[in-house]
Amino acid sequence: PKKLPDDRYNLPNNERHRLALHFSTNCVDWCFAGIVSDSGHAGQGRHYASMAFSGEDLLVLSRSGDGRAKDAHNGNLITFHRVRQFRQLVY
Numbered sequence: 001p002k003k004l005p006d007d008r009y010n011l012p013n014n015e016r017h018r019l020a021l022h023f024s025t026n027c028v029d030w031c032f033a034g035i036v037s038d039s040g041h042a043g044q045g046r047h048y049a050s051m052a053f054s055g056e057d058l059l060v061l062s063r064s065g066d067g068r069a070k071d072a073h074n075g076n077l078i079t080f081h082r083v084r085q086f087r088q089l090v091y
Helices: none
Strands: 018-023 031-038 045-054 057-065 077-083
Touching: 018 045, 018 057, 031 045, 031 057, 031 077
Parallel strands: none
Antiparallel strands: 018 031, 045 057, 057 077
């Protein structure tokens, strides 16, 4: 598309609807490991994640927003996500 949808603002690369997981072996170069959560709509958000470990799984709490939120930044939910065997995502 030639322009952002009306419900989007700021820069085109400022997306909050996907919560991605990355890894690094040197804390300088980062590699994509996978998507933790995708709301499926650019006006909804998944961000400001907090993480903890449970055995081999990564537990993630995310400030989130659904269709009832004012915009992608102002969340109205806290969502919980589990990435099972997350260490196997390293390549």
